[in-house]
Amino acid sequence: YAHLDVTDAVEGSSAELVVDPAARGRGLGRALVEAVLAQTPDGRLRLWAHGDRPEAAALAASMGFRRSRVLLQMRRPLTAPLPQARLPDGVRLRTFRPGEDEQAWTELNNRAFATHPDQGGWAVDEVHLREQEPWFDPEGFFLAERADRDGRARLVGFHWTKVHGGHGADEPHEHPDGTAEHAHDDEHHDHPPIGEVYIVGVDPSEQGRGLGPALTLTGLRSLQQRGLSGVLLYVDESNQAAVKTYARLGFERHATDVLYRRGSSDG
Known part of the structure; x- marks a missing residue:
């Protein structure tokens, strides 16, 4: 079958x-x-291939598609002790407050992912939609704040976690870019629950200070305390800084999705 x-x-x-x-x-x-x-x-098409298989690559090339994006799924167990999260000086953590934080979070997300093709450019309505999802839990949505000179707290980072599993095999799986799809054959969601590092973002002014790893560890510890034995995340292969950070935190490659494009601009 094919779905368009x-x-x-x-x-x-x-x-x-x-x-x-x-x-x-x-x-x-x-x-x-x-x-x-x-x-x-209009003849344009983005085609997802689940698994970086040579047969799919050959078919795509023969039909005029170009390899556009590689999305890695990385996983790590949560059964071993986690390192302590070390926040930069002057930064404190709290959880997301529905009805209060949507606008400020959206602005931070769009600064953090200003050059990202999918994660940047969100509107507040997209947050509201996700708040209606059965997996949404503000207690697993961590915000980092820094006090400005006038004493007001400013959002400078976040880690949004979610939990998959226990909802049946037809539960859709969503990439961080918002594209929903059904799970791979070995990932049906009737398996025991597994956590996800849904989105981690850091304000450009705070990057390079260790806030990203600290936020990641905070979310991992929260998922671990909920009794989950494993966690997954999605990251673009081209984002080597993030891939290396996650590898240092114990994540390993588990699956690969490749996006092929064809359109008038591709010749």
Whole structure:
């Protein structure tokens, strides 16, 4: 089957497709991509491939798609003791307050991800939508504050965690960029709960002071205290600074998703 989403007029349509392993090698993947392309409004298409498989790469290249983005899923266990989180001087932590923090958090998020193709440019409405999700828990949404010279607290970082599992195999899985998809075959959400480092962001003025790792560890400890035995996160492969930071915190690569693009600007 193939699923097509044509709702993003800015980035273009997106799709994902699956072919049963027993039926591969018969041209079904190509036929599905051609059918999806025929239904796009303008010929642009973003195609997610789950797993960095050479067969998918070859099919994409033969049909004029370019490799655009690589999204890593990294995991680590929570069964071992965690290092102590060390906050920079003058920074304190608290949890998110629904009805109060949406605007300030959105502004901070957009500063932290100003150059990110998906995570930047959020509107407050996108926070409100996530507050309605069954996984939303403000007690797992940590905010870092620094007092300005006038004594007012200013948000300078955050770690938004979530928990997957225990909701059945059809629960959608959401990337940090907001794109929802169903879990990989080995990740159906009828498994025991697993935590997620959903989003970690640091104000550009605070970067390089250790706030990011401290926020990450704070969220990991919270998930550990909830009795979870493992945690996952998504990160762009191109963000090598983040990949290395997470590796130092004990995360290892677990899965890879590749985004291929085709459109008029690609020739």
